[in-house]
Amino acid sequence: MINKIEEYLGDNAKDLLSHECKTISKDRLHLPGGDFVDRIFVPSDRNPRVLNNLNWLFHTGRLSGTGYVSILPVDQGIEHSGGASFAKNPDYFDSENIVKLAIEGGCNGVASTLGVLGSVARRYAHKIPFIVKINHNQLLTYPNQFDQIMFASVEQAYDMGAAAVGATIYFGSEESNRQILEVSEAFARAHELGMATILWCYLRNPAFKKDGVDYHVSADLTGQANHLGVTIEADIIKQKLPENNGGYKALNMGSSSYGKIDERVYTELTTDHPIDLTRYQVANCYMGRQGLINSGGASGANDFHDAVRTAVINKRAGGTGLISGRKAFQRPMAEGVKLLNAIQDVYLCSDVTIA
Template sequence: MPQQKIMDILGTDAEDLLQYTSSTVTKDLLQVPGPDFIDRVFLQTNRSIPVLRSLATLFNHGRLAGTGYLSILPIDQDIEHTAGFSFAPNPIYFDPENIIKLAIEGGCNAVATTFGNLGMIARKYAHKIPFVVKINHNELLTYPTKHNQIMFGSVEEAWNMGAVAVGATIYFGSEESNRQLIEVAAAFERAHQLGMATILWCYTRNAAFKTNDKDYHVAADLTGQANHLGVTIQADIIKQKMPENNGGFQAINFSKWHPDMYNKLATDHPIDLCRYQVLNCYMGRAGLINSGGESQGDTDLQQSVRTAVINKRAGGMGLILGRRAFQRPLKEGINLLNLVQDVYADQTITLA
């Protein structure tokens, strides 16, 4: 039985999420995270020995070391949402050293943030926690706002500051997505050549993906296809928002879809929707880490644990959670990170 505190946090959702058995794509077809994941999955790929070492560095740090699961602290919101908006609730994070301290004290596998943040304290901390450099951003000062990720530095500079991985975003569906796809694919190729792992933020952005009654930016079918494009350019790990609905292609009469996508490969249950995302990550050969989302205040703890349970039981590899941790007092942020990690460390919480 899962830890009582996890069940208490889930509340009325506990039975539905912890006892659900999926009837879509069965768990035996998935490549499941575990202590042997690199040997079982990545050893047979084209990834070089230095890349395998970098992946091992990610997997073998923090409270989840040796489990095959990842807990990553991402703080790039100072660029993606403006520093004032992101750090006003907790101004200590204008100082990048506090970002690193939160990741270390929170027991994370790695910290993912900007060239500037990591470069400012690289010599002091690069050997103490794995660095993931976010190499592109939406700078948010162009008016009107564009959904356009641009490069903020080179892969070589990420390597020079001791990073074990680079992260990048592609806004699939945006006007600039083709250029972003080409740029990030080239950057990931170079990162692999230098021995670093690659993590792709696979987000969808297009006004047409949102109707009067539903936001299909978080539909399982659209996000699943974004994941599939991400693993096609050889992202080792995929970051994706937790799916909230399905049937986006059908509803907006866009792209191509098959009825079995909605009737056999997924249901409306949140674990099945997330599992469809895992399927599109080569059945779990590339790990799926879901994002925590924006802070909602008092419900953050429950929502974060809920997301972790869904991701784990669907076949995902972990959580990449930022605002819900750093927009609250340090001890509360650490506690939230630890409780999410406890979900992945709890061996009684298994695949659905």
């Protein structure tokens, strides 16, 4: 298995597989394992029904019992438009094929819209954990607006037998205060009804792009978004893989005064290595008490390399898994299954260790 992973990684293999993290040591983390729900969530305020659904999520698919998760997310029909998402493979306009891909691909769960999952709930809700995404950015206003609004209720997710609800907050946006309140209330209700919670912790502000650098993917700003997400009791955090650092410093250049940061974040807690940057994201999830799953990103020319690279970085940083959609569903189902399995093999491979 390790030989195939090295083949996918190519020239990146040695750097990623042999890196030693000297910032936040692995012994300070709450790492994934077969006992993760018992070890981490049983002492918490989650009720037994939430524990049951978390246990179902962590014990489904090829990664069952490992403490890692591989989730298929397909809400792009709203977030990016149906045409932009499914033109490459029109079969996925059919909602049933989304769930079939998750099952055939050995995923722990499938995350999608109320409509997608509701349309096939009686056939599949007992076969694979459903994660109902309850808010979306509807992309039909002109000009485009970027604001997550509620499309579904927690009760609707509960009624269809969902194991969890998912939501997005655009941290840093003008609408973020409202979104935090809405999602916090929804997550409290989901926990009350016995469902787990997953938060897409995304940044959104034009000011986060500065001097040609996109700080929407900086470790320091995404790390703080994660920290806000676990504060409203997200059980799992979805975050983009960090690509740079120093967002706070860039936004504070000149006369501006943005947020608060400590220089030791850059001198002691991170380096420029992607594993160290991702470990800082994990640290902000209460040192891994709430699992970090990184997103797979858009489909491109080197999907297998990119997906395996992201999985290796996430695992070695102490993360909990990957949530990859477009790379899988924007290709024929057999190839999509192969890609999902390639991601899962990273977490099944004992030779890929925690850095």
